[in-house]
Amino acid sequence: MEKYKLIAKIKKGVFQGLCLLSSQTVTLKQLGFPDNEGVPGSLIKEITLLQAMRHANIIRLIDVVNHQEQSSIVLVYESMETNLTSFIRIYPKVMKIPRTIKELLRQILLAASYYHSFNIVHGGIKPANTFIDPATNTLKITDFVWPRTLFNSNTEDPNEELGFCYKAPEILVEHKQFSTAIDVWSVGCIFAEMVTQKPLFSATSEFHQLAKIFSIMGTPSEETWPGFSRIYRYLHIYNHCKPKDLRKLVTGLEPAGIDLLHKLLYMDPKGRITARQALEHVYFQN
Amino acid sequence: KVAYCPKQENFVDIDAQDVDNELAAVEYVEDIYIFHKLVENETRVNDYMHTQPKMTEKKRESLIDWMIEARDAFMNETLYLTINIGDIFLASKTAANRELRCVGVVAMFIASKYVEMLTDPMVYDFVEILNNQHEKQDVLVMEKWILSQLEWSLTVPTPYVFLTSFLKAAASITPLEIEVHIYF
Numbered sequence: 001m002e003k004y005k006l007i008a009k010i011k012k013g014v015f016q017g018l019c020l021l022s023s024q025t026v027t028l029k030q031l032g033f034p035d036n037e038g039v040p041g042s043l044i045k046e047i048t049l050l051q052a053m054r055h056a057n058i059i060r061l062i063d064v065v066n067h068q069e070q071s072s073i074v075l076v077y078e079s080m081e082t083n084l085t086s087f088i089r090i091y092p093k094v095m096k097i098p099r100t101i102k103e104l105l106r107q108i109l110l111a112a113s114y115y116h117s118f119n120i121v122h123g124g125i126k127p128a129n130t131f132i133d134p135a136t137n138t139l140k141i142t143d144f145v146w147p148r149t150l151f152n153s154n155t156e157d158p159n160e161e162l163g164f165c166y167k168a169p170e171i172l173v174e175h176k177q178f179s180t181a182i183d184v185w186s187v188g189c190i191f192a193e194m195v196t197q198k199p200l201f202s203a204t205s206e207f208h209q210l211a212k213i214f215s216i217m218g219t220p221s222e223e224t225w226p227g228f229s230r231i232y233r234y235l236h237i238y239n240h241c242k243p244k245d246l247r248k249l250v251t252g253l254e255p256a257g258i259d260l261l262h263k264l265l266y267m268d269p270k271g272r273i274t275a276r277q278a279l280e281h282v283y284f285q286n
Numbered sequence: 287k288v289a290y291c292p293k294q295e296n297f298v299d300i301d302a303q304d305v306d307n308e309l310a311a312v313e314y315v316e317d318i319y320i321f322h323k324l325v326e327n328e329t330r331v332n333d334y335m336h337t338q339p340k341m342t343e344k345k346r347e348s349l350i351d352w353m354i355e356a357r358d359a360f361m362n363e364t365l366y367l368t369i370n371i372g373d374i375f376l377a378s379k380t381a382a383n384r385e386l387r388c389v390g391v392v393a394m395f396i397a398s399k400y401v402e403m404l405t406d407p408m409v410y411d412f413v414e415i416l417n418n419q420h421e422k423q424d425v426l427v428m429e430k431w432i433l434s435q436l437e438w439s440l441t442v443p444t445p446y447v448f449l450t451s452f453l454k455a456a457a458s459i460t461p462l463e464i465e466v467h468i469y470f
Binding site: 035036037038039040041044045047048049051052063064065066070073 | 395396431439
């Protein structure tokens with residue numbers, strides 16, 4: 001740890017720091033694990049993967065340092081200040097330019113398809129995890145969901161934006177076999193939010209999130225999502241809703257964009273477009 | 287960058303038989319080997335015998351033999367990775383004579399965690415292999431020390447990675463025969 005100097009606490013276990021060798025600002029995340037069996041194998045595998053991943057649109061893991069506590073390590077990431085939530089708030093006019101939206105969406109999809117080619121599911125793509133350098137409009141994604149779910153399950157910051165707004169329907173019904181398609185759904189939510197500057201599916205709690213999605217995308221039926229009633233036993237308690245017209249909800253988006261949005265937010269994960277296919281969509285052709 | 291070699295007419299695709307096997311990840315098989323080939327040179331261990339005062343070729347050999355005997359439920363891949371981890375560590379840090387076995391066993395502990403999928407191995411099994419000459423705490427401290435020396439990066443292309451592919455290319459032999467070749 002002597003290589004780094006702590007500057008400020010961002011939230012529990014997360015600090016802003018300075019690398020004393022390169023004088024680069026970094027983000028430090030402390031990660032604890034149960035002590036009895038040493039470092040969990042899953043953590044060794046994950047960090048090895050993170051070390052191997054190099055992509056212009058993914059926040060890079062610079063270093064892993066041993067904490068003085070035996071059952072704790074510190075992950076050192078490159079640091080960026082502005083996330084998408086604050087970017088939209090600070091530069092609402094820039095976000096109104098269709099080309100900005102297109103360029104940012106393309107970068108999110110590039111990052112997602114890179115993760116997916118390693119067969120990694122990010123699991124928590126949301127505006128707060130999406131950083132933008134305002135000088136160059138370079139976008140970088142950070143923060144896998146795993147450190148939180150596996151080791152620090154109770155560190156969710158209550159002030160942090162509500163992550164469930166970006167969760168795919170198949171996770172909300174606790175369908176166990178989720179895949180890379182859940183990230184594509186989150187990207188779709190972010191796409192709509194970049195256009196309208198507010199979350200598309202903004203429910204008041206995780207419990208109401210599914211009903212909110214159904215109210216806009218339509219309640220799944222045997223035709224739109226074969227087998228859904230088997231996965232989800234409580235389907236009958238939801239009102240039957242017809243899909244709403246996304247053109248009226250996401251106003252100002254060109255027709256090709258609306259078509260892509262439909263494909264990103266396809267309810268049945270099996271029919272959802274993949275990140276790689278989305279990059280080939282006509283929306284990006286001009 | 288690796289030069290792309292176009293597939294020739296008489297090219298036999300050795301992975302074609304696994305197209306339907308999801309676990310074999312045929313779609314990415316080329317990417318994976320290109321990646322391994324790229325990092326092979328980066329992760330190659332230098333000859334460290336002259337910098338490691340208590341180590342000789344002979345001693346390294348008997349240490350490896352001892353490890354194979356000590357742990358019978360050893361997967362091949364784990365064995366090769368263990369040797370790589372031990373070599374990379376010993377090439378960068380000097381260890382005292384009585385620590386050498388501990389390094390070997392902890393390398394084995396880490397490699398088992400990385401390779402073997404279902405459950406993590408128990409630390410006590412490894413303390414036992416060391417005849418209780420080192421305590422559990424020593425093993426855990428050594429584990430973190432070795433991991434940090436390796437910069438937590440275990441994607442080393444061990445000889446095993448290439449061997450399986452070469453054997454597959456040499457003749458379409460069965461997985462069991464591959465196992466046999468790798469051990470002897």
